[in-house]
Amino acid sequence: MTYHFSKTVNLPFDSAVAATTEALKRHGFGVLTQIDVKDTLQKKIGADFRPYLILGACNPKMAYEALMLEDRIGTMLPCNxxxxxxxxxxxxxxxVDPVASMNAIDNPGLGKVASQVRTLLKQVIADIG
Incomplete structure (x- = not known):
């Protein structure tokens, strides 16, 4: 099983970030965190790295459902x-494929939520570009 869904687009980096953020919003996600890996690696260890941004995305409704089923699921949130x-x-x-992430947890209800989030994230990726 793969642990991610990916798509390559012909957009400038900043435009791809904007398109991704907008696609997340259209599918009920907000961006809680944003980590600029290129900038962090440069500042911390002087490494030259390509533009690479990690967006911590959260769908509040789905997160609430998951937290009600498994109170420690926050260790695996938000969706990157x-x-x-x-x-x-x-x-x-x-x-990230949330179903792959949740395989370690024996909770059928959580599996249903992860499947719903998977569907939404696949739609997000399909919408970009």
Missing amino acids: VIVQQRDANKVEVSA
Whole structure:
């Protein structure tokens, strides 16, 4: 089983980030966190890295359902979505597969929520570009 859904788009990096954020909003997600990996690696260890952004996305309704079923599920939230430069003309957008993440937890109700989130995240990725 793969642990992510990905799509490569022909957009400038910043446009891909904006398109991803908008697609997340259309499907009920907000961006709670944003980690600029390129900037962090440069500041912390002086490494030169390609543009790479981690968006911590959350669908409040789905998060609430998951928390009601499993109070420690917050260790696996929010859902990470990455936007990374592949080459001068290509940007890849990837989202975690929540079903793969939740396989370690024996809770059938949580599996149903993860499947719903998976469907939404697949739609987000399909909408970009």
